[in-house]
Amino acid sequence: MSAPAARRKPVRAQQLGFLQAINRAQHEEMARDGSVVLMGQDLRANVFGAAAGALEAFGPSRVRDLPLAEAGSIGVAAGAAMAGLRPIVDLTVASFVFGAMDQFVSQLAKARYMFGGQATLPVVVRAALYYQGGTAGHHADRPYPMFMNVPGLKIIVPSTAPDLLGLLKSAVREDNPVLCFEDANLWGRKGRGPAVPEDAEHLVPLGSAAVRRPGSDVTIVGIGLGSWLAKQAAEELAADGVDAEVIDPRTLVPMDWPTILASVRRTGRCVVVDPANRTCSAASEIAARVVEDCFDALRGPVVRVTTDDTHVPFSPALEKQIYPTQAKVVAAVRRALA
Amino acid sequence: MARHEVRLPQLSMGMSDAEIIDWYVEDGEEVAADADLVEIEAEKARQMIVAPHAGVVRDLQGDSGDVVDVRGLLCVIES
């Protein structure tokens, strides 16, 4: 190793990172409740970055590296929950949910209902959305809208580290299955948020949206990275005198309809930014509900900014154009205002 | 003389940027291939970026605490 030239200690902002938030939520909840267990792939080696120290802290009975068996893993979590545990399953890549679809739908979502309320399923399934990063067709899906179509599941898509910490802790305490979709584009600086004191109990309730920027001319609802694009677009539009309100739903099921609908009633315009594929996206549901419930207040079309209905191409020359961008959000707002 | 751009590689899925922790070279310093250039921290871990070529280091981009995007320029090596 050559002698380091610079030796200044970097001054780092006291901020909470995305993966730190996950790790902290898991640690705090496992320490609080002995029935919480963590199961996932490559936890011991912490390959996915959110399980540092878990094995050492809680032991191999409560921290289990799963064999590669997505369907089995989700079903095992469902059964373990029915028999008294509160499993957190790290499914790692959101595209891996498809191999477990029957267990998600037929067991996790339906058991409570089919058995007349006898089953309780406190299961948290975590899965990261790895789009924009050259992972291509089999690793870049954003499949949360499919699960919005399945009653019995709750769905969170946090977009800041403090929200992730607070929502994940609430999810672990839920007596319902919660799917946590983590936008991996927020692993870097974007997803960081204000530090939360170590001794603070930071809980964010499910079903509560956050107003990221108050405004009066148009409501932009942004999901995951979409909330950041919405905020950037709002700042760009402010220079032209357009005052946009930015709402991050944070939870998709149950959706905080009162906050979204009240905002649209005030602004009369609505744009929804959703990284999911366009058809039957979360944006589609929000748009439909806004039109149904705010038709009289609307003064322009409700516009969706989504990923186009295509698969994720590998080449960097192809990939990024299919997703929502700041420019697309700005254009959508202009259309809504026209 | 060849100019080699050293860019921040994507070291894991989900990595979009990294923070510069410390430079281990100065402008104009001659380095061997595989010499330590800069320590960076992405969300998962700290890692050392090493010289892909032997040569003279030029155009260091950013300082400790600065954030570089994946595939963003870190420095140039002239050989």
Place this chain on the structure above:
Amino acid sequence: MLTTATHLDDRGQAMTDGTAADPPPELDGPDGAPLARELMRRMQRVRLFEEATIALFRAGELPAMVHLSIGQEAAVVGACLATRTSDYMTGNHRSHGHPIAKGARLDALMAELLGKATGVCGGKGGSMHLADFSVGSLGESGIVGSAIPVATGAGLAAQVRGTGQVALCFFGDGAASEGVLHESMNMAGLWDLPVVYFCENNGYAVSVTTEESLSVPDVAMRAAGYGMPGVTVDGQDVLAVYRATREAVERARRGEGPSLVEAKTYRFHEHAYGLVLPRPYRDQAVVDSWFDTVDPITLFHDRLLADGVLTAGELQALRDEVAAEVEAAVEFARRSPYPPPEAAWTDVYAPGHDPQEVSA
């Protein structure tokens, strides 16, 4: 260690206070008669419940089709009696026998089949999705193989929590081809989970024979691939099934891991009762002869008489007692009200959550 059976009351109803009682002892011991009576009582409960179901079906009173366990009673009962009431169990679409054999109340099961509010699932599950958590029944699955990981997870919970419970996982020969069986048995073998995988191999997945669907002659052979013992037993011999399953349950309870028990059995009726298939796939004359040759209740009945364990009078009294219980269950189900319309929207989520949006 085995103790005398104390986990059933004198009506054959399981005690639901979760008290752990070991299965009864061997038939040839001093306590043989109580065991014989219990095995026979439970088989009769399954048989007479199913026959009552046929009558309701024929009368047009059943809101749906049913998959009957008639012919498979020895497999179902032999396996269930080897577990404690507090042990867990999952099953499949051929569902009635499992909770009955585990000790569930017949009236709530029958009411469920009729879609009544008093049904064990409040009328929301129906024939294919029975569950009675009070006797460890974590649910039957209408999707073939889908509950196999659930039983495996219940075993994991028992292990992590150190409760000493065992999970009994029923599946059929059709489910033996499902991927989740592989995933589940691998995890159970890997982690030494207290799970007993119990295959009711009745020879047919609807119309497809095991010879046409399985790569090995016995499902039990698959056990070797997961580092667990596998055994094939005569599924018409209730005592053989009971002994094999009890050994597997005891092994699981000792912390030595899972087992696979395969009972070769016979489905006397069609896949779903009354189902008419355009082309026959089995010889009806042969199927009809099964009632005379391999009926598990007749076989056990004759054996008990021959061995002098129970008298003809005792066996008849036992049957009459169960028949009265079934009759009362049918009357209870008929008399019970349907659930109120608003029940369709409850139990989607745990209590304390806002109801979902309803279309106008």
